[in-house]
Amino acid sequence: MFSVQRKDFGANFVFGAATAAYQIEGGQVDGRGSSIWDSFAATPGNTKNGESGREACDHHQRWPEDLDLIKNAGFGAYRFSFAWPRLLPLGTGTPNAKGVEFYDRLLDGMLERGIRPFATLYHWDLPSTLQDRGGWMNRDIAFWFADYAALIARRFGDRLATIATLNEPWCTAYVGHFAGRHAPGYRDVRATARAMHHVMLAHGSAIDVLRAEGAKNLGIVTVLKHMIPASESRADAVATDVEDALFNRWYMDSLFKARYPDVLVKLLAPHLPERWQDDMAVVARPLDWIGINYYTRQICAYDPASPLWQSKKVVGELEKNGLGWEIYPEGLTQVLTRVSREYTRLPIYVTENGICEDDDTRRVAFYDRHLSALLAAQRAGVDVRGYFAWSLLDNYEWAEGYAPRFGLVHTDYATQARTPKGSYHAFRQLLRE
Numbered sequence: 001m002f003s004v005q006r007k008d009f010g011a012n013f014v015f016g017a018a019t020a021a022y023q024i025e026g027g028q029v030d031g032r033g034s035s036i037w038d039s040f041a042a043t044p045g046n047t048k049n050g051e052s053g054r055e056a057c058d059h060h061q062r063w064p065e066d067l068d069l070i071k072n073a074g075f076g077a078y079r080f081s082f083a084w085p086r087l088l089p090l091g092t093g094t095p096n097a098k099g100v101e102f103y104d105r106l107l108d109g110m111l112e113r114g115i116r117p118f119a120t121l122y123h124w125d126l127p128s129t130l131q132d133r134g135g136w137m138n139r140d141i142a143f144w145f146a147d148y149a150a151l152i153a154r155r156f157g158d159r160l161a162t163i164a165t166l167n168e169p170w171c172t173a174y175v176g177h178f179a180g181r182h183a184p185g186y187r188d189v190r191a192t193a194r195a196m197h198h199v200m201l202a203h204g205s206a207i208d209v210l211r212a213e214g215a216k217n218l219g220i221v222t223v224l225k226h227m228i229p230a231s232e233s234r235a236d237a238v239a240t241d242v243e244d245a246l247f248n249r250w251y252m253d254s255l256f257k258a259r260y261p262d263v264l265v266k267l268l269a270p271h272l273p274e275r276w277q278d279d280m281a282v283v284a285r286p287l288d289w290i291g292i293n294y295y296t297r298q299i300c301a302y303d304p305a306s307p308l309w310q311s312k313k314v315v316g317e318l319e320k321n322g323l324g325w326e327i328y329p330e331g332l333t334q335v336l337t338r339v340s341r342e343y344t345r346l347p348i349y350v351t352e353n354g355i356c357e358d359d360d361t362r363r364v365a366f367y368d369r370h371l372s373a374l375l376a377a378q379r380a381g382v383d384v385r386g387y388f389a390w391s392l393l394d395n396y397e398w399a400e401g402y403a404p405r406f407g408l409v410h411t412d413y414a415t416q417a418r419t420p421k422g423s424y425h426a427f428r429q430l431l432r433e
Helices: 036-042 059-073 097-112 141-159 169-179 189-212 234-257 262-268 276-283 330-342 360-379 422-431
Strands: 014-018 077-081 116-122 162-167 218-223 226-229 290-293 297-302 311-314 348-352 384-390 409-412 417-420
Touching: 014 059, 014 116, 014 348, 014 422, 059 097, 059 417, 059 422, 077 384, 097 116, 097 141, 116 141, 141 162, 141 189, 162 169, 162 189, 162 348, 169 189, 169 218, 169 234, 189 218, 189 234, 189 262, 189 276, 218 234, 218 348, 226 234, 226 330, 234 262, 234 276, 234 297, 234 311, 290 330, 330 348, 330 360, 360 384, 360 422
Parallel strands: 014 077, 014 384, 077 116, 116 162, 162 218, 218 290, 226 297, 290 348, 348 384
Antiparallel strands: 297 311, 409 417
């Protein structure tokens, strides 16, 4: 089991499990509208085996069993996301009553079990109707998202322990608009530059509305990597700086310094929206906490064949997970201390950390090493308040389909049977000491 002990983290430290709506809910039968992931997955070649989240883990019907799993493991919190198209099938306008009722039941179920709801407003499932109007490329999405946030605050805010506006805006903007590996599947630098700005403007606009509605404990969830140059050469150092700006600093600098990294502003200047500078005060609205997702490090090398970023990812020699990501627990300590040193002394939650793996012995070891890395950051003075394991269940892993398994609980997709793994029992032992 784990070498760490529950008492090491402090009496008020929050342990939880995390999921995302599109990856587990299914249940597209209650008036839920189409999302960009529905159309992306329906397009041949976009996802492994053409798989989609249409059924996923049937959490829409099986949520009581899933909440019981969370409670029985001893987790005190559940990080989940609302599905924007379930609540607003057209993206704006009249709410879907059945969608509202589903989240009423889910939230009441959490509270009845003593589970604190940590809500995320957007985990990548944009309503298709808003994509028809330009999606994240359209500045108006800041207003659409703010209206959606207001609905959440009015209808559910009194039951939410925390609210995060966005999950991993880097993935929304870059992976969805430049790399094309996620919905909406663009490979366009102008679309990317606009999305990179509009996700942050939407975040700040939502914070304003949530504050006005009296919502409490507001934050955002970013994904961070520890960046390492492939050599001591000047070229690799420059390439690493660009990658760090693209992956880490674009979001952290804008949130806490009200600016974007100069190196990227120069590269993207022809493609950014006009007068974007006027929006930075909104982007940098004060927060109550910051969420950090951490999975791996990145080694960067200069690549003259990449005319825009002039960098490439180098595969390191460390042990890998099932998706080929290096297992580097020290990176969690490094990103947490960096956030505390360079950006903010706000409370930090590790909102996602986990491993794609069929061998659950390796999963237990992964969690043990990363929990130790978190403790190292705490002992260095970082105010880390909680840790959320990714993920509660094996689920739909976006373009990779159903083959990757991140869950503490095994999902049999043919029967939807849930079977707790050794890693689940390891957390149960830790949390029930």
